[in-house]
Amino acid sequence: MILGLDIxxxxxxxxxxxxxxxxxxxxxxxxxxxxxxxxSLAIQIIEGMKQQDGGIDRxxxxxxxxxxxxxxxxxxxxxxAKSAFGVPAFEINCRRRLNFTIRYNDPEQLGxxxxxxxxxxxxxxxxxxxxxxxxxxxxFCVLLEGGFFDGGIIAPGVKTAxxxxxxxxxxxxxxxxxxxxxxxxxxxVNALKSGFFYGWLSLADGIIARIEKEYGMKFRIILxxxxxxxxxxxxSHENLLDPLLAMKGIKIVYDMNV
Numbered sequence: 001m002i003l004g005l006d007i008x009x010x011x012x013x014x015x016x017x018x019x020x021x022x023x024x025x026x027x028x029x030x031x032x033x034x035x036x037x038x039x040s041l042a043i044q045i046i047e048g049m050k051q052q053d054g055g056i057d058r059x060x061x062x063x064x065x066x067x068x069x070x071x072x073x074x075x076x077x078x079x080x081a082k083s084a085f086g087v088p089a090f091e092i093n094c095r096r097r098l099n100f101t102i103r104y105n106d107p108e109q110l111g112x113x114x115x116x117x118x119x120x121x122x123x124x125x126x127x128x129x130x131x132x133x134x135x136x137x138x139x140f141c142v143l144l145e146g147g148f149f150d151g152g153i154i155a156p157g158v159k160t161a162x163x164x165x166x167x168x169x170x171x172x173x174x175x176x177x178x179x180x181x182x183x184x185x186x187x188x189v190n191a192l193k194s195g196f197f198y199g200w201l202s203l204a205d206g207i208i209a210r211i212e213k214e215y216g217m218k219f220r221i222i223l224x225x226x227x228x229x230x231x232x233x234x235x236s237h238e239n240l241l242d243p244l245l246a247m248k249g250i251k252i253v254y255d256m257n258v
Contacts, residue, residue, distance in 0.1 A: 001060045003045070003085070004250040005077065007032060007068035008113065009136040010159070010226075014048055015247045016056055022120075022251040023244060026052040034072045038079035046084060058085060065090040065254040067112040067246065090254055092116060097256045099123060100147040110149075114141050116249030118149050121222055123252050124242070128219055130211055131245070132204055135225035136160055140207055142215070153207055158200055158227050165192075177227055179234070200227075205236050 004024060006013040012032050015024030028048040033040075049056040064081040066089060068074050074091060081089035092115060094107040100122050104110050117131045118141055127145035132138070137160070140153040158177045166174035172192060177200075180193035212218055221239040223232045224246065232241040242248075 001056070002063045002065065002251065002254065003061050004247060004254070005045075005064070005066035005068075006113070006116070006246045006250060007066055007070050007073060007077070009069060013247065014045060015250075016049065016052070016061075017251050019062070022123075022248045022255070024247055024251075026056065027244075027247070028052070032070055032073065034070060036073055036076050038076045038083055041076055041080040042084035045080070061085045061087070063087055063090065063254065063258060065092065065250050065258075067092045067116045067250050069111050069113050090258060092250065092253050096253055098253065099256065100143070100149050102149045103151060104149075111139075113246060114139055114149075114152065116246045116253060117141060117224060118143055118249070119252045120242075120245045120249035122147060124245075124248065125220055125222060125240075128217070129222055130208060130219040131222045131224065132208070132228070132239075133225040133245075134158065134200070134204075134223065134227040134231060138200070138203065138225075140211065142211060142219075153211075155203060155207070158196065162196060177230060179230075197230075201231055201234055204231065208235075208237050 002017040004015045011029050013029050016026040017024045030044050046058050064085055064087055066077050078089045081087055092112045094110055099119055102110055121129050121131050121143055127143050129143040131141040136157040138155040138157055142150045144150050165172055175189055175192045177196055179197050180190040183194055185191035185194045221237050223239050223241050
């Protein structure tokens with residue numbers, strides 16, 4: 001079995017895969033703590049394995065792979081893999097063998113989260129695809145036929161904006177990201193909900209429309225990330241929701257290299 005870890009700015013998703021599968025059969029999450037150490041990580045991860053149906057013995061783990069956008073924790077994950085599972089951790093980055101070509105001016109700047117999303121999208125859906133990841137940041141990745149990652153767009157994330165506005169404006173409370181009672185609200189809470197909800201819908205639809213105009217073609221739209229399920233049914237562009245895109249990509253890249 002393989003342990004895969006998608007380390008995000010807010011939370012980390014752990015998945016356990018059978019050797020031949022790209023979809024984990026067990027998934028659990030824990031907060032991302034930037035000053036963590038390998039001992040704390042080992043306890044957290046092993047405890048999560050024990051809590052899965054039937055429990056998962058750590059001795060059954062033969063490989064560890066991770067994708068991280070939090071470089072402060074990477075060393076702790078490498079040390080955790082060796083101490084808890086007796087294997088070296090496979091860290092995903094642009095220097096690994098991939099199923100696509102990166103057209104960034106400096107490929108080292110491309111985040112591992114976008115690499116694993118692209119790897120899974122090319123494998124599952126092919127080129128002519130835009131991956132929209134709605135998380136701490138909202139990212140758009142343009143994938144072209146022939147296996148080219150042509151570039152992308154990064155915008156502020158939903159939670160980041162909600163929390164920032166609440167901190168800076170004394171009379172504006174922090175609100176959940178959800179559809180309001182009506183578009184034109186008659187109270188402050190729903191006015192905020194409307195601004196964030198329809199604002200991010202408009203951002204996503206607007207950027208997708210500009211990408212399609214730029215390339216002169218229609219794209220397949222894949223939504224993923226923590227808030228993707230909230231917006232997927234409300235975009236004007238037809239889309240597919242794939243909440244496990246990153247977890248699939250981690251295993252795909254691991255299998256290509258190990």
